[in-house]
Every structure is written in C-alpha cells, then in structure tokens.
Amino acid sequence: MNLTLKIWRQKNADTKGKMVTYQVSDISNDMSFLEMMDVLNEQLISKGDEPVAFDHDCREGICGSCNLQINGEPHGPDRGVTTCQLHMRKFNDGDTIIIEPFRAKAFPVIKDLVVDRSAFDRIQQAGGYISVNTSGNTQDANSIPVEKENADMSFYAATCIGCGACVAACKNASAMLFTSAKVSQFALLPQGEVEADRRVLQMVEQMDKEGFGNCTNTGACEIECPKGISLENIARMNREYLKASIK
Amino acid sequence: MAKSALLKSSLAKKYWMAFTGLFLCLFLVGHLFGNLQLLIPVSEGARDQFNEYALFMTTNPAVKILSYVTYLSILFHAIDGILLTIHNRKARPQGYVSFKPSTNTMWSSRNMGILGTVILAFIVVHMSMFWAEMKFGGLDETVYTTANGEEVKDLYTLTIKTFQDAQYGLIWAIAYAVAMLAIGFHLSHGFSSGFQSLGVNHPKYNGFIKKTGYAFAVLVPLAFAVIPFYIHFVLEKI
Numbered sequence: 001m002n003l004t005l006k007i008w009r010q011k012n013a014d015t016k017g018k019m020v021t022y023q024v025s026d027i028s029n030d031m032s033f034l035e036m037m038d039v040l041n042e043q044l045i046s047k048g049d050e051p052v053a054f055d056h057d058c059r060e061g062i063c064g065s066c067n068l069q070i071n072g073e074p075h076g077p078d079r080g081v082t083t084c085q086l087h088m089r090k091f092n093d094g095d096t097i098i099i100e101p102f103r104a105k106a107f108p109v110i111k112d113l114v115v116d117r118s119a120f121d122r123i124q125q126a127g128g129y130i131s132v133n134t135s136g137n138t139q140d141a142n143s144i145p146v147e148k149e150n151a152d153m154s155f156y157a158a159t160c161i162g163c164g165a166c167v168a169a170c171k172n173a174s175a176m177l178f179t180s181a182k183v184s185q186f187a188l189l190p191q192g193e194v195e196a197d198r199r200v201l202q203m204v205e206q207m208d209k210e211g212f213g214n215c216t217n218t219g220a221c222e223i224e225c226p227k228g229i230s231l232e233n234i235a236r237m238n239r240e241y242l243k244a245s246i247k
Numbered sequence: 248m249a250k251s252a253l254l255k256s257s258l259a260k261k262y263w264m265a266f267t268g269l270f271l272c273l274f275l276v277g278h279l280f281g282n283l284q285l286l287i288p289v290s291e292g293a294r295d296q297f298n299e300y301a302l303f304m305t306t307n308p309a310v311k312i313l314s315y316v317t318y319l320s321i322l323f324h325a326i327d328g329i330l331l332t333i334h335n336r337k338a339r340p341q342g343y344v345s346f347k348p349s350t351n352t353m354w355s356s357r358n359m360g361i362l363g364t365v366i367l368a369f370i371v372v373h374m375s376m377f378w379a380e381m382k383f384g385g386l387d388e389t390v391y392t393t394a395n396g397e398e399v400k401d402l403y404t405l406t407i408k409t410f411q412d413a414q415y416g417l418i419w420a421i422a423y424a425v426a427m428l429a430i431g432f433h434l435s436h437g438f439s440s441g442f443q444s445l446g447v448n449h450p451k452y453n454g455f456i457k458k459t460g461y462a463f464a465v466l467v468p469l470a471f472a473v474i475p476f477y478i479h480f481v482l483e484k485i
Contacts, residue, residue, distance in 0.1 A: 006344070019344055072347030098345040105338050171348055171357055172335035176257075204256055213338030214257045214331050216359065217440040223351035235448030241258045242446060 001027050001093035005040065007052055008100045010109050017109065019098075029089040033076060034059060034066060036088055053112040059084040061226065064161030067168070068113055069100040074165035074224050082163060082226045102168035106175070106210040119210040120162050120178060126206035127199035128182040130191050141191065150188045157184035159227045166221035166229070172213030177221035179207045180237035181229045187240050197244035204241055257334075264327050265444035267320040268437050274317050275430075275467050285406065285474050289483050297406075298399040305381065325367055332360045355432040356440070362433040369426035380405060407485050410478040420475035427468035434464035 002025045010017025024040050031039075034056050041051035057065035066083040070076035076086045091097065099113065107115040132138060146154075158181075166177035183200050186192025192199070215234060222231045284300060287293035304310050348357055355362065380386050381402050389401035410416045438460030442448070447456070 008344075069343060069345075072343065072345035073350060077350075100343055100345070103339050103341055103343055105340055169348075169351060171352070173338040174335075204258055208257050211338060213335040214260055216331070216335070216356070217436070217443050218348075218352040218356040220348060220351040231443065232448045232450070235443050235446045238258060238261065238444060239446030241256075242262065245259075
C-alpha cells in the first residue's frame, strides 16, 4: 500500500519543530508500524536526508520504548498493543497517517519523535522499590504467604512498561495511571507494607513536581494503555495516599 | 509533610472535588423534595404549605448551618475546578495536531469545566430570582398570615407567577430545562467519578455505582426540569 505520512520533525530541544509530509510506497500489510518507519528512514538516508528519530528497542511490546502518537491516539488505533506491535493492516491504501511525539510538559521533545521520559524514572526512584538487606540473612520471599487475588492484582499492576501512553492520551497529561500502577504493585504485597506510607507520599510528590497534569477520571489512560492497566489502581493510590496523609 | 500534602497535592484536589461534589448531590435531592411541593394543586393549600416550608428553610438553625456548608461546597468545588483547569492546561503547553479523545472518553468527562461554568451561571441567576427576593427583595410587602398563624413571605406566588407569566414564563421554563441538561451531563460523569476519587473502586460495586450515577443524572435533573413546565401548562392560574 501507498501512504502519506505527516511527521513531526524537530532538530533538537531548543528549536521549533514542524509537521513534514512524506510519501512511502509498497508497504506490506504484514509490516509492523516501526518497520514502515524503517522503510521511510532508508528512503531518507538514500536521498541523503536526515532520518526520522524515534524510540524503539525490543520491538515485541515489553520494553516500553516505542511511543508514537498515531492519528491522535498513543500507539495508534489498535487496542492493547504498543507501536511496535501495531500492524500496517490496520491502515488502508492511500491513508494519511499523522505521527507526533507524546505531548506533555514533563516529556520534553529531544529530537523529532523522541521525548525525554526520565520523569517516570524519577517518580520510580522516589519510592517505587522495597528495601531489603542482602546481608546473607535475607528471608526467602516465598516464605511469606500472599493471597492469590492480591498476588494477581500486584502482578497486573507490575505489567506496566512505563511507555507513557497514559500521559499522552490524557487530556490533562496526567501520570496517575503510571504512578498508581507502581504504587499498587507493592501496596498489594506484604513485602511492600513497611514503606507503604512513605512510598505513596513521595511518589505523588515527585509526580506533582515533574509538572504532570491532574487526573479528572476521564478514563482515556485505561483504554489506551497497551497493558490494560486498570483505573482500579488509581483508586487504590487515592486510598493509600489518604491513609498515609492522615496518619 | 503528610498534613500539608493533604492540602496542596494533586490528590488533595481530587478529594475536595469529590467530597464537595457528592455532598452537593445530596443537596440536590433535598432541594428536589422541597420543589415537589410546587406540584400540589392551588386549591389544596399549596401556597401556605410551600411558604411555611420556605420560612422553615430560611430560619431553622440546623438548615442554616447546612446551607452555609452548601455555599462553601459550591465555592470550593468551583475554585478547585478553576485551579485544576489552569494547572492541566499548563501540563501540555504544546498540543497535538491530531488528538482524538472521543475514541477513548465520554464527552461529559472532558467538558466538566464548561458544564460547571453553565451551572454556576445558572445558580447565580436562580438565586437572584428567588433567594435574593426572599432575603432582601420586594417580598416584604407580601407578608401574610397562614392558617397556622405564621407570618410568611409569599415566595410561592412569586415562583408560580414567574413560570405562569404569559410573556416570559415559557422562556424561563426552557432556560431552566437547559440548565438542568447541563447538570445532568455534569452528574453523568461526576457522580461515579467522585467515588473513584475517594478510592471506592471494586469490580463488584463499579457497575452498581455507574448505573446509580446515570440514573441519578437522568432522574433528578428531569424531575427538576418538569416542575416549571407543569406550573406553566397544567397548574391552575393564580
């Protein structure tokens, strides 16, 4: 199929960017979206032009690197997939596809479609861990019983790959789905209880500091999340935070 | 840190919004029960009953406290909403060329600010029409003694005449219906959203909360909106 691509080009963080139109032809239905981008870049390189910079790594939906806003939706029109898992069969011959970086004050553009998502790392560093002494007397994790239901919910929360689609989809550029998933995965386990209060207070404080917007429960994040992280996590974070605040 | 966090953080804004919003839902129910007395036929003593009720609502100390809580809630809810909107606009200084929120969210959930502004404007107009007239306005001349021997101001006649007015009655009824539509859409997101903000989210109860929210958002504003039309078209003229 032949496609018209409108892509955000921006030299670096300090310059102003703009949308540039490209044509690609002979794109196979079986290609992934990133393979289509590779075809475009090879075309640009052979012409001596600068290829389009975009984030990618594992290309199998687990690393959370790829992050394109495609036709107004993070990771494109398909549900439950990352950009690398999006197939070109979701588009039709002759389509115009608009490709932009994830937009948020806390995600500044580095180049073209690449944004700086280190704000997520800093939220994680603020409390998204458990402290375990590894002095040789460490208790075996399996010796602490965990309810099956809690173990499952913790695992689902932990499947968040930190791609930032929740922020990109939210009209307020809020990072609450991400932060709540990282709070929840520990809040549900006995191992996470010791630091529970400090964790939620510090992670929310860091989230606010990074300049993310505030959640208004529109639910866009849950729909666009490639891992299907539930809004239930945000409610859990709300509970955890309230509990920690009034102590 | 904990205490100040409860006042300033992004989550604190959610709690206040939810708490005041859900309280205002309760207020709506109370207000509606008061208004339903306007459906009583004139011949069955509606005037005395409604005016005695209005006197009770403006003089009883408990109701007075409740009314101040209501005013504060409206104020907090509105200011919180304005702060939230400003903050959220700043969080995405550069917008998208293409953004399709309709694929993943409901219209009402994205337009709570606009709906809220319409509602706030309505509250101002509504209160200046009835509450201010009762408190400070020209109703002083209409004081009369009811069958129970109480001296009351005639809010009933003012209300009925407003909506029975040959020239403007129907226009007011339509304007009130439009405001109720805004409240309906606001509630269709706000009711269940309030529970989510306060951390009430469980697969077992989510369906019930959502359905109750929708039912509340349809039935309460509808009941409010019907009353002015009933007064205009059905109730005997006074």
